[in-house]
Structure formats: C-alpha cells, structure tokens
Amino acid sequence: MELTNLRNSIDTIDDEILSLLEKRMGFVKQIGVLKAGSKTPVYRPERERAIIERLSSKASTLNKEAIEAIFMEVFAVSRNLEKPEKVAFLGPVGTHTHQAAQSRFGAMSSYQPLNSVEAVFKEVANKEAKFGVVPVENNTEGAVGATLDCLAKFENVKIVAEIYADIHHSFASLSQNAGDIERIYSHPQAYNQCRNFLESHGLLDAEFIPTKSTAEAAFKALGDKFSGAICPKIAANLNRVPLMFECIEDNSANRTRFFVLSDFKNGVSAGCKSSILAKTSHESGSLTNLLMMFKDAGINLTKLESRPVKQRDFHVVFYIDFEGHIDEEKVREVIKKASECGCEISWLGSYVGME
Numbered sequence: 001m002e003l004t005n006l007r008n009s010i011d012t013i014d015d016e017i018l019s020l021l022e023k024r025m026g027f028v029k030q031i032g033v034l035k036a037g038s039k040t041p042v043y044r045p046e047r048e049r050a051i052i053e054r055l056s057s058k059a060s061t062l063n064k065e066a067i068e069a070i071f072m073e074v075f076a077v078s079r080n081l082e083k084p085e086k087v088a089f090l091g092p093v094g095t096h097t098h099q100a101a102q103s104r105f106g107a108m109s110s111y112q113p114l115n116s117v118e119a120v121f122k123e124v125a126n127k128e129a130k131f132g133v134v135p136v137e138n139n140t141e142g143a144v145g146a147t148l149d150c151l152a153k154f155e156n157v158k159i160v161a162e163i164y165a166d167i168h169h170s171f172a173s174l175s176q177n178a179g180d181i182e183r184i185y186s187h188p189q190a191y192n193q194c195r196n197f198l199e200s201h202g203l204l205d206a207e208f209i210p211t212k213s214t215a216e217a218a219f220k221a222l223g224d225k226f227s228g229a230i231c232p233k234i235a236a237n238l239n240r241v242p243l244m245f246e247c248i249e250d251n252s253a254n255r256t257r258f259f260v261l262s263d264f265k266n267g268v269s270a271g272c273k274s275s276i277l278a279k280t281s282h283e284s285g286s287l288t289n290l291l292m293m294f295k296d297a298g299i300n301l302t303k304l305e306s307r308p309v310k311q312r313d314f315h316v317v318f319y320i321d322f323e324g325h326i327d328e329e330k331v332r333e334v335i336k337k338a339s340e341c342g343c344e345i346s347w348l349g350s351y352v353g354m355e
Contacts, residue, residue: 171243185224
C-alpha cells in the first residue's frame, strides 16, 4: 500500500476517534449534571484505574503505560467538561511535582504553582483550589517532613489519590552538538545526580552555573545557544528547549510518591489504602500494642514513620499507611480498640493505591 493510501487510512481512523470522543463527552456532560445534583466528587481515581485495567486487558499492541498516557488525558478533559479544575502544586512551573500533577489532571486544568508545601495545603483548605499535589516521599531521600506535618495541621484537607513517578532528568539545549556546550545550567542536586552522564559525554569541563530550580535551568538555556540544561522533560517542553538526551540520571530507580489533596471522601473500593496519624499513650509497649491490633485484624501496614510533636519536647506522632478503607468494618474495629486504649487517631484519607 502506498504512503498516501496509508495516510488516508489514518485520517479516516482519526475522524472516527474524534467522533467517538465527542460522543463520550456528551455522556460525560450528562454525568456532570447528575453529580452536581448529588454533590458527588468529579474526580474518581478508583473509576479511572478500573477503566485503565479493563482496557489494558483488551489491548494487543498498546501496553498499559501507553493506554494510561492516552486515557489520563481523556479523563482530564472529561473532568474539565464536568467542572473546570484548579490544581495547586509545589512549584515552580516545570518541576517534577508539576509533571506529576499534569499526568493526572491533563493540559486543560488550571495550575497554580506555590512556593511551599504549606501554601498548597492552605490553597485547598481555603477552597481556592479544588486539588493540591505535593511530594510525600522519595525512595532515596525518605519522607517529606513538611507534607506529613501539614497533614496533621490541616484537618479539612484529605488525601484522595497518590501518584508514583519515576524521577528522570533530561539534557536540553538549543545546540545540536554536545561538543559545542560551554555552560550547563541546573540545580546542584540534579547536576550531581548526573555526573556519570556528564563524564561520558565530556561535559564535566563545561562551566556549571547553579540555578534555584531545574525549571529555571531550562529557562536560562533558552537564551544561551552554547549551553545546556539538566531539567525535567516538562521544563524543557514548556520553555521550548529541544531535548538532546533523556533519562540521564545515575540512579534509574529514583522514584517519588506524591499525594493528591482535596476536601472529599472516596468511597470503598478494591485496592484502597488509608493513612492515619496515631498518637499513642506514654506507657511501655503502647506502639507495639497498636501494631498488633492491625496484625490481628489481618490489615497490612505499608508505612510507619515517626514525626515530632513540635508543641512538646521529644514526643512523637506516628504516620501510618495501611491497606484498606477507613469505612471497612475490620478497620473501624481496630480504630475503635485503639481509641479505647488511649490512642488518638486522626484519619488523613482513603484512596486507591497506584504503585
């Protein structure tokens, strides 16, 4: 078949895809009306996950990652038709947190970069934004203390979803030849995470110019044709700096977990996780007793982290993730028993596990 005929066939299929998408959006608008009447949340991550799983089981050419990339954008467009979304995130624009937010809320949402984790929580708490996205832990750097502290502080802000993202660095430049690079812009941490790449491409001798963020690095490289930037892919795209290399980090296993924050409660569904803060009594074995309650109920704990209670000297509160929804009977029983034993439990959210 000639190239022209192949292209004509693709055009025909594209027309069919567009027609079906418009039909889908018609149903989405009808659902939006029903949700508005019942005050049902527009964002349903457990429903989106179920769709991805169902479609992945049917596909023969596209893998799950490709299907997710396509349909997450479809979901985002659908949600914005139901109700326009404003998403606050830990900025600046072009960071990995921005990239994580966009992976779930798409290109059509309105994004608000903020300078601190607490500012994101405040934006959601004050209903200036419907959603917030913040990092909570990295598999090499550990927990983000500011996020855990804000979960304790802002009682009306809940975790409604989680995002696991591989943290990749890219090398962007207006130049087409690495040998022409005289300067490299980047945040010092990102620069040091890519030293093997820099050495193998003869770039360690290039002048290193530190920036406040990797997003700023891409902006700087845009005005300097003899430079390169170590930055996230999204920062290069936003600043229209061509990518020369992707995935240049020394540690390819670097992952960050992000929380999506909002003001509603997800329903019970398969694969749920929950997060709580537990303040145990100051008696010997109180934490062990709490953990044994989860064990005896057959509830798997996935994370345990201690945080200082800053109003008192050397007292701590325990951040706990576990499998299950807060409204499941066995979970309610554990929470009840723990409270009767003097443990103060604060529920932080129940959400679909996405790892």
